[in-house]
Amino acid sequence: xxxMKFLCDAERCIECNGCxxxxxxxxxxxxxxxxxxxxxxxxxxxxxxxxxxxxxxxxSDAPCMAVCPVDCFYRTEDGVVLxxxxxxxxxxxxxxACPFGAPQFPQAGAFGLRGKMDKCTFCSGGPEPDRSEAEFxxxxxxxxxxxxxxxxxxxxxxxxxLGGDGDVxxxxxxxxxTVRGKGSEVWxxxxxxxxxxxxxxxxxxxxx
Amino acid sequence: MSARTVVAVLAALGLAALAGCGERPQAEATYKxxxxxxxxxxxxxxxxxxxxxxxxxxxxxxxxxxxxxxxxTLNQNENTRIGQ
Numbered sequence: 001x002x003x004m005k006f007l008c009d010a011e012r013c014i015e016c017n018g019c020x021x022x023x024x025x026x027x028x029x030x031x032x033x034x035x036x037x038x039x040x041x042x043x044x045x046x047x048x049x050x051x052x053x054x055x056x057x058x059x060s061d062a063p064c065m066a067v068c069p070v071d072c073f074y075r076t077e078d079g080v081v082l083x084x085x086x087x088x089x090x091x092x093x094x095x096x097a098c099p100f101g102a103p104q105f106p107q108a109g110a111f112g113l114r115g116k117m118d119k120c121t122f123c124s125g126g127p128e129p130d131r132s133e134a135e136f137x138x139x140x141x142x143x144x145x146x147x148x149x150x151x152x153x154x155x156x157x158x159x160x161x162l163g164g165d166g167d168v169x170x171x172x173x174x175x176x177x178t179v180r181g182k183g184s185e186v187w188x189x190x191x192x193x194x195x196x197x198x199x200x201x202x203x204x205x206x207x208x
Numbered sequence: 209m210s211a212r213t214v215v216a217v218l219a220a221l222g223l224a225a226l227a228g229c230g231e232r233p234q235a236e237a238t239y240k241x242x243x244x245x246x247x248x249x250x251x252x253x254x255x256x257x258x259x260x261x262x263x264x265x266x267x268x269x270x271x272x273x274x275x276x277x278x279x280x281t282l283n284q285n286e287n288t289r290i291g292q
Binding site: 070071072073074076077078082083084086087124125126127128129130131142144145146147148149153154159162163164165168169172175176179 | 242243244245246247248249250251252254255257258261263265270273274276277278280281282284285286287
């Protein structure tokens with residue numbers, strides 16, 4: 001099996017924040033922590049507004065793992081980047097290192113800012129017994145151990161947010177772009193998928 | 209007590225006092241820089257499917273769990289779902 005990944009289709013995302021709500025509800029994420037959020041650019045500009053849902057991207061070469069001074073990160077066999085909250089010291093290095101702002105720190109504790117780091121777990125819990133109360137309290141629900149995908153992706157009403165094996169969701173996205181004939185003009189398409197076929201032609205002068 | 213014995217006793221006492229300045233290693237012996245230091249995690253396919261679900265993977269069998277998850281992943285593709 002390849003690696004678990006998220007893929008968000010900016011052509012489809014309608015900024016409904018359903019994924020954010022699904023994540024909050026499924027994992028009972030504390031106040032002040034957003035494991036997932038929707039980012040919008042060109043807000044209000046007709047034809048130019050785009051939204052994308054962002055969370056931990058479960059990087060293959062994760063910068064958070066590289067900078068953690070107590071080495072509390074690990075990668076599971078299915079490519080999910082997780083961490084041990086018992087070991088985390090809440091220093092915030094991972095937050096500075098992450099290009100997506102995925103690591104979050106609870107802000108409602110007795111000492112104000114910076115509790116132990118919390119982030120998207122791809123709904124696969126953490127280093128506690130699977131489906132246990134301890135795991136749920138620290139990391140949220142372990143849907144992968146139940147044979148399910150992350151709640152955010154499965155709840156997405158427009159199926160803009162895809163989650164699962166990287167190869168499979170890349171195939172879904174490629175087929176979608178081919179059918180609708182739009183999307184292959186994005187930067188990197190040629191690198192990822194080669195030359196588009198059928199209705200999906202790259203825009204003139206696009207970098208791919 | 210001879211002078212030599214006094215010197216020996218004082219030297220021994222000095223050495224014993226110095227031992228208090230030593231420091232035990234405080235990191236675990238197994239610590240390796242750049243390696244995960246936390247608790248080991250279990251793997252998702254080592255769990256039995258939920259009793260009330262429709263999942264059909266065999267506990268401990270990664271391939272069957274992957275098949276189950278792949279079916280679920282492909283379910284996100286409405287281009288193939290429509291018309292079924």
